[in-house]
Amino acid sequence: MGPPPPPPPLLLPRRDGALGRLLGGPPLGWQGSGWQAALLATSILVSSNLPIHSQEISILLEPSNLIEEGETISLTPQVSPDPFRDCRWLRGMELIMTHEAGQPLFVLGEAYSGREVMEQDCSLYISNATEDDSGTYTVIIDRDGASYARGDVDLLVAAKLSQAVLQPAKSIVEENGNVTLQCITSGSSVFTISWVKDGQPVPETEVLSNQSHKLMLRNITRDVAGSYTCVATNPFSNVASNPGQIIVTGGTFPSALDSPDWSGASWKSGDIVKIVAGTFSALLVICIGLMLLFFCLREMQTLEKRDAASCPCAICTAIGSASVL
Structure with missing residues (x-):
């Protein structure tokens, strides 16, 4: 019994709705619905027609797995230079491009942005990287229709943060009430948030929720009153927000033995x-x-x-x- 037949051509819809195109050639013109495209991609990747002998390979990603936006990336499969039948690159489950050995043309997929270039040795280059390029990259090399090599690598692209804004700038809340501060950032979608009160880090035990970059404090007491800032950080930058003031009202009037808070921040009207x-x-x-x-x-x-x-x-x-x- 001979080897299984080769897999069908890998053509996926591009963002413009076309099934794909060859470099230097016109769009193929076939229009398909979203479920048809998903079914086609799935059938190709899991079809019984795929080669039956597989080899896991590594991918050399340069300059590193974490790069700043605007740099050029190279992804090189670490595989022996044996002749291959075709080579395809994917980001996640979306095809970037496919190259058939000995052919000058490439089949482009929906993940192709116009900044990707594949060399004859199956190396992939991405210029002027953006945060949208972040993800898991997969290379599949079909050697002879009966064996193939596959490798995966993760890439994270981050831009520099430009600004952080704390809202609201002033909150007046009754004692035992709730208050929410939100940190709004710009410049990058890759970052972490930390909170500072009166120049000191806010203990994690006081942060009941940091989802969506919000600081939510519940059943607050007078010692919650003060000046808050948020700090956004990523591998290439960090920015601090404007201060936000929390004023707590309510409670009992301080006795003569207490040290009065002349700021009036914690007194009721x-x-x-x-x-x-x-x-x-x-x-x-x-x-x-x-x-x-x-x-x-x-x-x-x-x-x-x-x-x-x-x-x-x-x-x-x-x-x-x-x-x-």
């Missing part, structure tokens, strides 16, 4: 009224006392001039006796 009312009452008592003292002194002077034997008030009598002594 009625506390200020209590302070003003208490101050006014104290001033009123002092004024009344001064007026009473002035009246008694005046009466004492009048009685001295008249040689009066008594004073109409006990306080004046005491003061007059003290002055005679």
Whole structure:
């Protein structure tokens, strides 16, 4: 029994809807629906017509698996230079291109962006890399229809971060309430977020949720009040946001033994009224006392001039006796 027949030509729809095209040639013109394209790709990859003897190979990715946006990447299969029947490159499950040995033309797939070039030795070059180029790259080399080599490698492309903005810039929340801060970044989609409060890292135990780059604090207490910033970091840059202020209101008024927070950030609105009312009452008592003292002194002077034997008030009598002594 001879070897199985060769696999059918690998043609997948491009982004423009066409099934594919040959370099230097016109589009093939066949239009297919999404499910037809997916069925075709799946049938090709898992078809019983694929070669039955496989070899796992490594791929040399240069300059590295992690590169900055804008660089040029080369992916070279580490395989013996034996003649091959065809070579195909995929990103994820999407075809980039296929090259048949001895032929000057290439079949392009939907993952082809116009920046990819395949050499005769099956090496793949990607110029001016973008974050969209990140993913798992797979090479499949069909040697003779009965054996093939396959390899995979992961690539991460990241751009420099340009800005981080914390929203809202000011949050006023009642004690035992909830507050959410969001860190909005630009320049790159590859980054991690960390949070800082009053210049110190926010403990992970206080971060109940960091999904979607949000800091969510629940059932907050007064010690949550302060200035917050978020820091976005990736392998090539890091940026800090504008500060965001959290003000906590509510709770009880601090006692005389407590150290007052003169910033007022943690007092409820009625506390200020209590302070003003208490101050006014104290001033009123002092004024009344001064007026009473002035009246008694005046009466004492009048009685001295008249040689009066008594004073109409006990306080004046005491003061007059003290002055005679």
